[in-house]
Amino acid sequence: MKFRVERDVLAEAVTWTARTLPTRPPAPVLAGVKIEASADGVLGLSSFDYEVSARSEIPAEVTEPGTVLVSGRLLAEISRSLPGKPVDFSVEGSKVTVVCGASRFTLLTMPVEDYPTLPTMPDIAGTVAGDELTHAVAQVTVAASRDDTLPLLTGVRVEIEGERITLLATDRYRLALREMTWKPASPDFSTVALVRARTLSDAAKSLGGSGSVNVALSTGAGVDLVGFEAGGRHTTSLLIDGDYPHVRRLFPDETPIHAVVSTQGLINASKRVALVAERNTSIRLSFTEGQVVLDAGQGDDAQASEALEAVLVGEDISVAFNPQFLLDGLGALGTDFTRLSFTHPNKPVEFTGQSTLEGEDSSHYRYLLVPIRFAN
Incomplete structure (x- = not known):
C-alpha cells in the first residue's frame, strides 16, 4: 500500500476517527485505526469497539491500494505533530513508514484480519x-x-x-x-x-x-x-x-408561583455565593416582590449573600439548590431571562427561558430541578 495525503486533512480525519477508541480495549486490535486506500483516490479510516463505530473518508493520491491496521492514538499524535507538508505512507511487510518533509516514522502494523467488521449504516x-x-x-x-x-x-x-x-x-x-x-x-x-x-x-x-x-x-x-x-x-x-x-409526567400541569430574573445576573451571583458553599451544600434563593436574595453558608462557616432584581408572581417562596445543577440549567437556557416556576418549596422547580423580563416563556427547552430541603 502506498499513498500521499495532505497533512491537515490527514490529521483532522485521524483525530476524529480515533477519538472514540477505548483506553482499555477488550482486544488489542480494537486500539487500532483501519486504513483502506482505494484505487479511486479515497482513503477510508475506521475505528470500532463493538459499540461505537466511526468512519471518515478523505481524498488521497493512491499509488498502491491496500488495507492496514495501526495504533490509532499513536497515529493521531504523529499526524498532528507533522510539519505542514504532504504525507507519504507506504507499507512494507509488517511495518508502515510515514514520511513528511524531514520527519520519518516507522509503525508496526496490527493483524487486520482480526479486526471486526464495522456495522452497516442504517437507512x-x-x-x-x-x-x-x-x-x-x-x-x-x-x-x-x-x-x-x-x-x-x-x-x-x-x-x-x-x-x-x-x-x-x-x-x-x-x-x-x-x-x-x-x-x-x-x-x-x-x-x-x-x-x-x-x-x-x-x-x-x-x-x-x-x-x-x-x-x-x-x-x-x-x-x-x-x-x-x-x-x-x-x-x-x-x-x-x-x-x-x-x-x-414530572413536569407540573400548573405553577401558581413564578419568578423571572436575568439569566446572566443569576449565573454570576450564583458563582459568587457558591464560593462559600461547602461540598454537598446548597445555595438558597429567597424570592420576594421585586427581588431574589441568594445566600450560602451558615453558623460559624463562611457566609455570602447577594440580592438581584426579580419579578415575582404569587406569594413569597424560598428554595435551595445544588449550585452546580443550578448553574448547569442556567447555562443551558441560552436566553436573556429565566423563568422559575414553582408549585411548592419542596417540589421540583421548572426553568424556562424568555427574551424579556415581562414576556412569555418558551417551552422548547425545559429544565426541571429537584430542590434540596433545608431547615427553616
Whole structure:
C-alpha cells in the first residue's frame, strides 16, 4: 500500500476517527485505526469497539491500494505533530513508514484480519440542521447521568413523531426536555430510541458544523443502531436496551408561583455565593416582590449573600439548590431571562427561558430541578 495525503486533512480525519477508541480495549486490535486506500483516490479510516463505530473518508493520491491496521492514538499524535507538508505512507511487510518533509516514522502494523467488521449504516431516517442539533443535545445532556451503574439514565430518550423530535434526559435530580424540528425521510415517521448521551454529544459536536446531519435509525430489526452522517464522516452506536422511566409526567400541569430574573445576573451571583458553599451544600434563593436574595453558608462557616432584581408572581417562596445543577440549567437556557416556576418549596422547580423580563416563556427547552430541603 502506498499513498500521499495532505497533512491537515490527514490529521483532522485521524483525530476524529480515533477519538472514540477505548483506553482499555477488550482486544488489542480494537486500539487500532483501519486504513483502506482505494484505487479511486479515497482513503477510508475506521475505528470500532463493538459499540461505537466511526468512519471518515478523505481524498488521497493512491499509488498502491491496500488495507492496514495501526495504533490509532499513536497515529493521531504523529499526524498532528507533522510539519505542514504532504504525507507519504507506504507499507512494507509488517511495518508502515510515514514520511513528511524531514520527519520519518516507522509503525508496526496490527493483524487486520482480526479486526471486526464495522456495522452497516442504517437507512437514513431524516436530516437535521447541524447547529440546532449541537445546541439541543448540549442542552439535554447536562441532565444525563454519569453513573454507569444506571445505564438507562446515561442515555437520552429520543422521541420522533413526524417533523418533531423530543430529547429527554434525567439523572433523578434534574430533568431536561428539548423539542426541535427536522426533515424526516417519511412524513409519518415515528419511533423512540435510547441513545448513549456521550455518543450523542460527541456526534453533535463533531458533525454539527457540517451544515446538515443525516440521522439513521434501525430499531426492532435485529441490531438496534443509531447513525449520524455529515461531511464524509459517519458514526454508529448501539442503542441502550430497556424501558426509560416515564419522566414527562414530572413536569407540573400548573405553577401558581413564578419568578423571572436575568439569566446572566443569576449565573454570576450564583458563582459568587457558591464560593462559600461547602461540598454537598446548597445555595438558597429567597424570592420576594421585586427581588431574589441568594445566600450560602451558615453558623460559624463562611457566609455570602447577594440580592438581584426579580419579578415575582404569587406569594413569597424560598428554595435551595445544588449550585452546580443550578448553574448547569442556567447555562443551558441560552436566553436573556429565566423563568422559575414553582408549585411548592419542596417540589421540583421548572426553568424556562424568555427574551424579556415581562414576556412569555418558551417551552422548547425545559429544565426541571429537584430542590434540596433545608431547615427553616
